[in-house]
Amino acid sequence: MELSPFYQELFVSLNRGLVMSIALIVPSAVGGVLIGIVAGAIRTYGNRYLKTIADCYAAVFRGTPLVIQLFVLYFGLPNIGIYLTPYVAAVLGFTFCSGAYQSEYVRGALLSIKSGQYLGGQALGFTTFQTIVWIIIPQAVRRAIHGCGNEIIYLIKYSSLAFIVTCIELTGEGKTIATEYFRFTEVFGIIGLYYLGLVSLAIIILKKIEQRLFIPGFGHH
Amino acid sequence: MTEKMVILRVNNLSKSFGDSTILNSVSIELAKGEIKVLIGPSGGGKSTLLQCINCLVVPDAGEIELDNARIQFTRKQDIYRLRQQVGMIFQDFNLFDHLTALDNITIALRKVKKMPKKEAEKRARLELEQVGLGDKETLYPAQLSGGQKQRVAIARALAMDPKILLLDEPTSALDPTLIGEVISVIKGLAVKGMTMIMATHQISLIYNLADEILFMENGRIVEQGPPAALLAAGNKSKSQGFCDRLNELSEVEG
Amino acid sequence: MQNALSVVLDSLPYLLQGSFLTAGIVVFAMFLGLFIGIFMSVGLVYGNRFIRYILTAYVWIFRGVPVVVLLFLFYFGLFSFLGLNFSAFATVSIVLGMTTGAYQANIFKGAILSLPHGQFKAASGLGMSDMQAIKNIVLPQILRMSIPAWSNEYSIILKDSALAFVIGAPEIMARTQFVASRTYQHLSLYITAGIIYFLLTWAGVIGLRKLEQYVRIPGYSQHGNQ
Numbered sequence: 001m002e003l004s005p006f007y008q009e010l011f012v013s014l015n016r017g018l019v020m021s022i023a024l025i026v027p028s029a030v031g032g033v034l035i036g037i038v039a040g041a042i043r044t045y046g047n048r049y050l051k052t053i054a055d056c057y058a059a060v061f062r063g064t065p066l067v068i069q070l071f072v073l074y075f076g077l078p079n080i081g082i083y084l085t086p087y088v089a090a091v092l093g094f095t096f097c098s099g100a101y102q103s104e105y106v107r108g109a110l111l112s113i114k115s116g117q118y119l120g121g122q123a124l125g126f127t128t129f130q131t132i133v134w135i136i137i138p139q140a141v142r143r144a145i146h147g148c149g150n151e152i153i154y155l156i157k158y159s160s161l162a163f164i165v166t167c168i169e170l171t172g173e174g175k176t177i178a179t180e181y182f183r184f185t186e187v188f189g190i191i192g193l194y195y196l197g198l199v200s201l202a203i204i205i206l207k208k209i210e211q212r213l214f215i216p217g218f219g220h221h
Numbered sequence: 222m223t224e225k226m227v228i229l230r231v232n233n234l235s236k237s238f239g240d241s242t243i244l245n246s247v248s249i250e251l252a253k254g255e256i257k258v259l260i261g262p263s264g265g266g267k268s269t270l271l272q273c274i275n276c277l278v279v280p281d282a283g284e285i286e287l288d289n290a291r292i293q294f295t296r297k298q299d300i301y302r303l304r305q306q307v308g309m310i311f312q313d314f315n316l317f318d319h320l321t322a323l324d325n326i327t328i329a330l331r332k333v334k335k336m337p338k339k340e341a342e343k344r345a346r347l348e349l350e351q352v353g354l355g356d357k358e359t360l361y362p363a364q365l366s367g368g369q370k371q372r373v374a375i376a377r378a379l380a381m382d383p384k385i386l387l388l389d390e391p392t393s394a395l396d397p398t399l400i401g402e403v404i405s406v407i408k409g410l411a412v413k414g415m416t417m418i419m420a421t422h423q424i425s426l427i428y429n430l431a432d433e434i435l436f437m438e439n440g441r442i443v444e445q446g447p448p449a450a451l452l453a454a455g456n457k458s459k460s461q462g463f464c465d466r467l468n469e470l471s472e473v474e475g
Numbered sequence: 476m477q478n479a480l481s482v483v484l485d486s487l488p489y490l491l492q493g494s495f496l497t498a499g500i501v502v503f504a505m506f507l508g509l510f511i512g513i514f515m516s517v518g519l520v521y522g523n524r525f526i527r528y529i530l531t532a533y534v535w536i537f538r539g540v541p542v543v544v545l546l547f548l549f550y551f552g553l554f555s556f557l558g559l560n561f562s563a564f565a566t567v568s569i570v571l572g573m574t575t576g577a578y579q580a581n582i583f584k585g586a587i588l589s590l591p592h593g594q595f596k597a598a599s600g601l602g603m604s605d606m607q608a609i610k611n612i613v614l615p616q617i618l619r620m621s622i623p624a625w626s627n628e629y630s631i632i633l634k635d636s637a638l639a640f641v642i643g644a645p646e647i648m649a650r651t652q653f654v655a656s657r658t659y660q661h662l663s664l665y666i667t668a669g670i671i672y673f674l675l676t677w678a679g680v681i682g683l684r685k686l687e688q689y690v691r692i693p694g695y696s697q698h699g700n701q
Contacts, residue, residue: 063630063676064669065637067648072669075655076662079479120315122277124329124381125305127297134332139319160541164641171543178547185552192540192548199539215319217363 010177010187017173018194024087024159024169025198028094029152035095036102036148043103044110054103061100067161069093074165086167093165098155105147109140142218149206156198170194225252227289228416229307229385234273234283243269244280245440251385251418256411258431259420260463266440267420268312271387274418275309276300288384305333308378310388314370316362316377322349322369323358326377334381348376352406368399372406379410386410388419424467428452436460479663486654486664493647494671500568500636500646501679505629507572512579516617517609519584530580537577542635545570550642563644571635575628582624586617619690626683630676637672647671 003011042054061069074089084092113136121131163172170191178187229251236244244266251257259267272278274285276294285292287306293299316325326345330336336344349355352372362370371391378386391407392400404423411417411430421427427434427448434451436444436459444451444459451460515533518526537545550566561569590613598608640649651668655661 060669060673063673065634065648065672067637068665068669068672071652071665072662076665079660079662116311116313116315117317119277119311120317123275123304123309123311123315124377125301125333126329127301130332134328135317135319139317142319157539157541160543161638171541171547174544175547178551184547185556188544188548188552191544192536195541195544196536196539200535215363216361217318 006181006183010174010190013173013177014170014191014194017168017170018198020167020169020173021159021162021198024090024094024162024167025156028091028098028159029155031091031095032098032102032151032155033148035099036104036106036151039099039103040106040110043107058100058103061097062104066093066097066158067164069097070161070165086162086165089165090159090162090167094155094159094162097158098151101151101154102148105144105151106140108147109143110136112143113139139218142213142215145206145210145213149202149210152206153199153202156202157195160195225255227251228253228287229274230284230286231274232284232286234270234280234285236269236273236278236280243440244273246283247437247440247442249418249435249442251416253416254414255432256415256417256419256430257433257435258427259418259435259437260422260427260460261437261443262463265437267437268389269440270437271309271389271418271420275307275387276303277309301333305381306384308381308383308386310371310374310378310386310391312390313394314362314367314374316365316370316374318362321359321361322354322365322373325362325373326380329377330380344380345376348380349373351379351409352376353402366399367395368402371395371403375403375406375410384416386415386417388417388421390420390422392421392423422467424464424471427464427467434460436463479660482654482658482660483663483667486650486658487667489654490647490650490664490668490671493645493650494675496564496639496644496646497633497636497675500564500571500639500644501629501633503568504571504575504632504636505625507569508575508579508628508632511573511576512583513614515576515580516583516587519580520587521605521609534577534580537574542570542574542638543641545574546638546642563639563642566642567636567639567644571632574635575632578628578631579621579625582621582628583617586620587613589620590616619687619692622683622687622690626680626687629679629683633676633679634672 039054039057042050043058046054070089070093073084073093074086077084117135117139118131121135122128126134159169160171162169163175166172168176174187174191178184181187227250229249231247231249231251233246233248234244235242235246247266247270249257259270261267269278273280276285276292279294279300285303287303292303316322317328320328323342323345326348327338327341330341330344331338334341346355346358349358352375354369354372354376357365357369357373362373365373375391388407392403395403400423404425407419407426408430417430419426419430431448433445434448435442436451438459446460450456451458452464453461515530518530519534522530540548546567549570550561550563554561554566594612594616595608598612599605603611636646637648639646640652643649647668651664655664658664
């Protein structure tokens with residue numbers, strides 16, 4: 001069966017958009033987790049000044065809409081002479097926003113580790129570094145993974161905002177076609193399915209990881 | 222009595238947190254194979270003393286000598302070496318929650334003592350057998366009862382071949398029905414000649430194991446002596462009064 | 476080109492007027508979501524397999540599709556396809572309400588499942604019908620337990636409401652964009668808008684915390700009654 005020209009054009013565009021979406025999501029997810037770990041660790045163990053800075057960072061990025069953060073980066077920064085490409089602006093926005101939320105999960109995970117776990121390690125002659133590597137991190141990872149995974153799923157959905165700063169990904173490609181043919185229901189219905197596919201895939205992968213890391217006493221709930 | 226071989230010397234140990242003095246110039250001399258039992262009201266400094274001996278809490282002043290070698294509190298290497306040679310059993314076990322019973326024991330052997338994996342596992346299995354948990358090696362702390370957790374903790378400490386074992390109220394977080402299994406393991410250690418300092422409220426441990434009782438109050442050792450002397454009938458010692466109250470309590474509890 | 480500060484000060488009243496619309500969207504969406512969430516959670520827990528299947532699909536869709544895509548789909552697509560002439564404001568409120576409804580359904584479901592089994596049985600034992608038991612015994616408990624999660628939903632909806640501008644609802648974000656396009660003071664204007672959202676977020680979160688304390692009953696925390 002031959003697809004009509006509309007659908008042929010639609011799928012070519014959407015697939016191109018999908019590639020761009022993935023190119024936005026992957027580095028932002030990785031960057032977000034890394035920033036989240038650093039900021040989360042500082043918010044838990046840092047000295048007063050670093051902690052205040054990290055707390056403010058998290059509060060600002062969690063307290064304002066992502067779309068405003070993107071606008072500040074892309075449309076705002078040129079006012080002070082900084083010009084970012086749409087892709088860079090989008091990835092930076094996603095990374096910093098995601099990192100703020102991730103820091104919350106990392107912090108929660110670190111706080112949930114009882115002080116007895118440090119004591120137990122030290123009493124056996126572990127150095128501080130050994131305690132962190134062999135005791136704290138393996139536990140924190142298991143406590144944080146569920147929340148961090150959920151945050152990545154949010155990120156997948158919010159990558160749809162990149163088109164607003166003219167980085168044309170899945171939603172942007174779809175919008176162009178939908179406007180051209182004025183067929184919004186089909187186009188955005190299909191885009192919805194694309195995102196459902198991405199999100200469902202991510203959920204399955206995360207569940208597999210969670211299962212693999214599962215240890216009695218560390219499950220979610 | 223034969224010549225004592227002193228293994229641990231604690232001289233004038235002091236520790237304050239803010240304004241409150243928790244330890245006030247405490248001295249102890251521990252011979253090889255000796256068992257000292259710390260008793261006294263809670264808040265008297267027993268726990269802090271044990272943690273200071275292991276440098277989990279660094280003392281403000283005083284000296285610790287292990288095997289005639291003075292520990293420099295400012296030298297990390299000294300502190301790590303001290304901790305490897307002085308085992309610690311906590312009230313709330315402090316097993317590593319993400320590791321199986323076996324790995325709880327092997328991790329320190331492998332990472333601190335740099336023992337090969339096979340050898341560490343062999344040693345760990347041996348220790349688990351000793352505390353009667355040979356069949357539980359694959360279970361995680363969340364799957365063990367309190368008594369089993371404490372026995373794993375003891376096995377973990379023993380696997381490091383400590384010269385001294387410090388026990389900080391090892392049975393007080395346990396259900397009454399689970400205390401017995403831990404007490405019998407500790408008694409087994411005593412039979413084998415383990416050198417120990419133990420804070421406890423268990424009358425049977427105090428009566429049967431102690432070579433010497435140290436009664437702590439307000440950060441000081443206010444009484445010390447062998448149980449036969451301190452707890453002799455008609456002796457009006459603080460230790461006597463304290464043990465009488467413990468006895469009454471255990472009778473009320475049934 | 477005008478001075479950034481004077482642009483911000485001049486346009487501030489105009490931007491702040493947008494917060495009425497933003498507040499309207501958020502309040503409407505929260506209550507629609509509450510309504511949807513409660514009915515769905517009861518269906519998800521007590522419903523038959525068919526009902527559970529439908530509701531699970533609803534949750535899957537609204538948790539998996541981005542808000543922007545839903546806005547385009549409903550505003551330019553489904554609503555006009557169905558002959559419904561909803562305003563941008565109504566569309567945003569409905570879409571956000573349906574989205575948060577999917578999340579709230581899961582929140583309430585978790586709360587219902589955390590109730591001790593005895594609660595429902597005790598109510599039935601006193602002669603209450605299932606509906607009476609749900610209304611008088613189950614709901615008052617799960618609503619209390621759900622306030623912290625609700626505060627999280629509030630903050631998400633508030634931030635999502637800033638997407639209303641893509642279909643032209645004149646809330647804070649759309650007004651900021653409008654002023655910025657005329658004055659070219661993008662940076663200061665968007666930061667101003669960010670501050671307004673920031674204040675609205677924390678005002679709501681603190682308000683809900685107050686509500687939580689006000690309706691508190693000993694034994695109830697966000698972890699349920701243990």
